Amino acid sequence: MDTGDGRGRRRSVRTCRRAGARGAKMKREVGKVLGTLSVENTEDKQVPMEEGDDEEEEEEEANCLYTNLFRSDTTRRKTAGAAAATAATAAPRYSLLREVGRGSYGVVYEAVARGSGARVAVKKLRCDAPENVELALAEFWALASLEKRHENVVQLEECVLQRNGLAQKMSHGDKRSKQYLRLVETSLKGERVLGYPEEPCYLWFVMEFCEGGDLNQFILSRQPDPRTNKSFMLQLTSAVAFLHKNNIVHRDLKPDNILISEKSGVPVLKVADFGLSKVCAGLGGLGKEGDDKNVNVNKFWLSSACGSDFYMAPEVWEGHYTAKADIFALGIIIWAMLERITFIDAESKRELLGTYVRQGTEIVPVGEALLENPKMILHIPQRRRSSMSDGIRQLLQDMLAVNPQDRPDAFELEIRMDQVTCAA
Template sequence: MELRNGTQGRITRLRRSCKRAKPPSVNMRRDASKVLHPLPVETNEDDEELMKEEDCFSTGFLKRERILGYPEEPCYLWFVMEFCDGGDLNQYILSRRPDPWTNRSFMKQMTSAVAFLHKNNIIHRDLKPDNILISQKSGDPVIKVADFGLSKVCAGLSCMESEGDNQVNKNMVNINKFWLSSACGSDFYMAPEVWEGHYTAKADIFALGIIIWAMIERITFIDAESKRELLGTYVRQGTEIVPVGEALLENPKMVLNIPQKTRSIMSEGVKRLLQDMLAVNPQDRPDASQLEVRMDQLT
């Protein structure tokens, strides 16, 4: 069953099969599979290397399985992942009554996930409710950050440092000073500097701030392309709604109305934290490690 169709491929719900060159079809365990558009077949004289059935890596969130076709057949690249039965953050939050406990749990989990990525020198660059999936296998809902199609691994020099009797590998990258220039992401979650095409990992912090703000106050908009109701905050200009990042780029002195709703359940601590996460100047935002500490204190 097809779950979603994107520009780079489609996501389907399936059950597990043995690993073969042909796409999975029958006798399969329930999973979620993303198939990318066909790739040209590459020949390889080393048959044993060609027929290796999997080439897996893990960032703590995602495992990739590479299935190679026979040389005379088209080659497809499949990503077989856990099926998250809670849907994405939009579906989960908007289908339930407001719950402060769920809000606190998701805030903490999302912050922890971004901190993990940044500690491993990965900038997601497309954080949005669509890319935050919910698994309910363990009972309590568990956040899974997904879709690393636009993510950037910030490679740097490594060196060995002594800590007591141990040699520790230290990565020399400061991810918050690793500048990127490709303006990418989803409009309503993009930081002002992303619109300009000159940004760092702090753009992920801004996107997370938009998501948390929208989740707590249940602020939504209708996506023009999919016609779906999505979580996301915005600035209203006349009859139009404008992404917060774009509005701040046009007017850096604009004061965000946090919270938006008169009868909001947002605490003063969360309000101050969101104001910091959504600061126009990325240097005024907390980094992921600082954010994780502050979030632990609030939740």
């Protein structure tokens, strides 16, 4: 192992590989019930659009989200004139303030809800490619399936499908919506079924805004703080236990996908970015008697090798794994956070939290190195002068076990983490 900053960085690829095909970097984010869009631009400041969105109408639609109508295509045709007049005078429900992030598949904005003044995050995702639709639906299904909120899981507020100037509320499993069914068909068939390319289709996701950035930014911009580390470890394990209890395997846990909210005056972690997640409910787990929803998520096997290299468990590289892969990723994150182990991302050139193994001039993800050499011993902690307690050290060793059966599940982990942080 090595404690350097990883400037010999080999790769950091976020993938979801199917049938042995390596590739396609995937980006995303989610929401629940927005409003409709108007072509009337009431904002003085232009909001940057996605590459290729150079039509005047699309630029205007990007600036304001309106609530004046959720209508069927039939209603829209009958009242086109009246709707246009209403759109021109309706007060915008959300005002987009600035672009805060941009990826291959969408743009994220900071916005303000006009009614409450609350800040929210809004992501616009163009759904003209099946891979975009698959990512969006995966995140939508995961967050929409949660019946309860959790403080450490990002909250989905609204999701709206926009096509041909018409906005429609997205509801989970809505078989009455032709647009929703077409999105599902697009994802399943792997080909566009929503119309011609000149008819752009978008999904707008609205969720809580996290002003503290991601875990990388927060940790690396501050001096080490044992109390913050302890709090973050407890919050992370609580979030993953909540997701697994609700039959959701995240499959892409990493510091980039852990956001920070400071609204309460103290940093609160929010696990986000569920585009590669898998909802395992109703898939034959071993639940408690009389509790049909309690699926044993660790009994469900997954086969798509998804995630980001430096956080992927050995079995994920092979494409045959369970929810225990989330535990491995969490072990990498916590280890890197405690010892501030970083590497430089080859694409973004950002310094990111993450542990690795050095092989000559290259650095190799821990999971990949363990797959190649299952008997390799991980030196935890890496630094000779470390304040890491024996309890945390042993817990990290168990979380990063080569054999997933030797790792604690999320519920055992939550209990053990509470014990070792109290003793530390």
